[in-house]
Amino acid sequence: MGYSPHRSLNELYQKESDRVDICEVIEPAFPRVDAAVCLVASNEYAPFASVVIQSIIENAKREKNYDIVVFTDDMFLYNRERIEAQAKELCNISIRVMDITKIIENLNFYTWAQFTPNTYYRLLAPDLFAQYPKVIYLDSDIVVNHDIAELYVTDLEGYYMAAAYDTHVVAYCTQTPPLEQRAYNKETLKMKYPEQYFQAGIALYNVTLLNETFETGYLIHEATKYQLKWLDQDLVNMLFQDKIKRLPNKWNVMIANVPYATDEYYLPADLRKEYYQARLDPYIVHYVGKAIPCFAEDPDLYEFFWFYARKTIFYELLLQKMCQKNTEYTSMPHVHELYRRINELETALAGSAAVPKPSLKKRIKALLMPIFNLFFPKGSNRRYRFKRSYFRLRGWEI
Template sequence: MTEKNAPFHTLDEFDVEYSGGVQYCTQIQPIFDKKAAAIVLVSSDEYAPFASVVVASIIANASTDHQYDIVILTDNMLQRNQWRIQRQADGIENISIRILNISKMIEGFSFFTWAHFTSNTYYRLLTPDVFALYDKVIYLDSDIVVNHDIFELFNEDLKDYYLAAAYDTHVVAYCTQTPPLEQRSYNIKELGMKNPEQYFQAGVSVFNVKAIRRDFEEGYLIKQGLNHKLRWLDQDLLNKLFYGKILRLPNRWNVMVSNQPQNLDEYYLPDMLRQEYFMSRQAPYIVHYVGRSMPCYTTNPDLFEFFWKYARKTDFYEILIQRMAIDYAEKLVESVRIQMRQELGKETIIQRGKRYIWRMINYLLPPGSKRRIYVKRLAFSLKTWN
């Protein structure tokens, strides 16, 4: 067992905390024994405040009877933000927080992305390699909050499944509404899914590292990520590669919210799954603010109370409030600009009348016609005569 408060060394014993350099590593040692809940997040520097909220929520619901080994993978997080997150475990003996710079591991890699997605989403595919010395690891996106003891999720019996995850209720709804959206045929044709409704959300998942490393070569997942261009990126990839080998988790472990809470996709789910989803919303174990629907980035926040409950426990609380104010101001300015453009673009009654008159003139007296030339000369002579 590694001493919890000991300096975190890379494989070449390069210690970032004392050297002031950059910490690189390709594989880590468990900080506790294998009974501890191993948890990995991926975060950019922009998402550091959100990663901190995730960590705060894990700590707030952690049991003193268990140990929690938290690791954050990043390629650009500022040192000061790393310290702010790491000191959340100060004085808590059963919780460890380590932040690992993986920039050397992904150097030169080029991943397919679009819309708001970034290359960071692919970094979860490194989990079986970075955590090779672990049996299983919980992966969490940085846009979630944990509202239950996550050790219970870690304790899930994975049997011989490669992954455990909940259904992606947004995507499933695309497949099950009447008529289904194109997503259904995409799941069949592009992902090879015989049952396209059995599509899983990878933002909260448990990797069976032992089984994956047993059946696949080193670096298999990240290599596949480089070689595929799929709609929902690495999440599609995991559904494609592990189809039939993903253990379904109850929906309460990944309650997805929306930027439009008044028009949830989940209304189109099959009866049983729809009931499960709306029951889970009442007491969610994990809330997932997908698609930048974090309460500080949307004017219609859904299940916002869980986010702010844990955000208040971090050093980033005021930063998140500031971001919310800036985001609101920018959206307000943009709405005013749109309204002004619409108002300036409107025709007055006089302008509309003139347009109709000229349209009639052009119809009766086509430009360049003899009639038009004659009328112009007549009008000029009358003006001159007056």
């Protein structure tokens, strides 16, 4: 009997779940592993994980062995099989998609905005890769443009992990005057050097040292105790102070949603120079904050993403996502309602001779901001896109 189109996706997943690999301690896929790589991906992000893996494959060396494992708690079987099939003709690359549902089913994590509990699952990597000396963790919103095995050989003696600076957050701390992020790093995270804040989306974990220092499950359970601004990334910066080796920025070139207004402009001169040089030959491009080219209105360094995306089975689906994103915004009913209210209020207030021009703007803002903030939270991509659309409607430039 076939699946009814009216069944929920969760029901479909449950039907498939008895046919997937349940994740326990992972055994190496090769006698000699030249790069062990861990990703986390939901079913929604399966196409993006596929692009990451394809980018690793395209830059891999034939004489090296690459052991790739994807953690998931909801990926459908057909997407798992598509991802694993990317290496079916390659004897030096292993791809396994493994279910971590039983490991995290009783854990609760703090989230906000676009973040999901999936971001915490990378903290499982040192536990589940206990049979390996090291493991590289990669977010699913990146592309690798270099041989990942070169990152794997990084010397980690005395360090829990290696990572690049989070150039966005560092810029928040180093601009004049600094944003509240600097005080947060000092007061909440207890960082001695608040400007030395690392990005956890690309990280090389020293599995041996971590498992010698912490009990199994320590990191993932510790994460349930906090409500931190940048979630598990804050936790790692807090717990691993002085034990994180800085990677060159080329291993994590962070991309902004607004390429002509990058946070990196506010970096100290040496770090700013390193960032812009890394953009010329990025080893890893990181499309943070929904800056993936099929979502972003003004995609930055998009050519790297599409070069690898078009080589995956998900290419047409990614194009569809891009088309949906471009039409979704202007078709949202609340956007049209907000436009209507703006026009009505401006007409009514402009007709009152007793209201001077400055007060007009203040009254419009006071009336609109509650509903505006409800549908378009501060800092969200939706808010930015609305502002651009509204200003263009009015014939203004931004």
